[in-house]
Amino acid sequence: MPGSGKSTIGRYLAKRWSMPFVDVDVAIEEHIGCTIRDFFAKEGESRFRDVEQEVLAALLARPEKTVVATGGGAVLKAENRQELAEHAQVVYLSASPHEIAKRLQRDTQRPLLQVDNPLQRLLDLHAIRDPLYKEVADFVVAGSGLSATQVAQRVAMQIELGQHS
């Protein structure tokens, strides 16, 4: 979900494993030459999803092992779910819409949440996406009530355990 901590925790994990880190949203902004927020306003969500698909596919084709933080809506396209399942180990950072709403109270950069009732929007997004996140994830790490460092440690433990079994 947006605000679940993908960018924060991805950066931590890349450092822990001495791997490159790529935030898909940052790669998209480099590609489009403006902020995602402006792009949504000018071109709309559907065009954003096309660019997101293109950038994600290019990143997943990199031969180097890389920690990638996707945007929360990357699972919406079946093609992206397929690419993720095929080329990546996928972690679903679950977090409750209520907790995310508190975290993002002052955020102005996530266009989907610039609405009168961001909590309701998060509840709606969660209802649609939770099954898609679960479909594509190799495992789920529950992050509600934990600090970003604690969540990162849990993710690291799961991945490292998987690699030694």
Ligand SMILES: Nc1ncnc2c1ncn2[C@@H]1O[C@H](COP(=O)(O)OP(=O)(O)O)[C@@H](O)[C@H]1O
């Ligand atoms: N486990 C956590 N507990 C509290 N705050 C968090 C946690 N994970 C992330 N945050 C904060 O929530 C905000 C959104 O995190 P971010 O990593 O940008 O999420 P995402 O990339 O999933 O949208 C940031 O201000 C970040 O510091």
Ligand SMILES: O=C(O)C1=C[C@@H](OP(=O)(O)O)[C@@H](O)[C@H](O)C1
């Ligand atoms: O949930 C979404 O649809 C989106 C999440 C954002 O990324 P984060 O998940 O990092 O906030 C960004 O890709 C865009 O604003 C759309």
Ligand SMILES: [Mg+2]
């Ligand atoms: Mg992010």
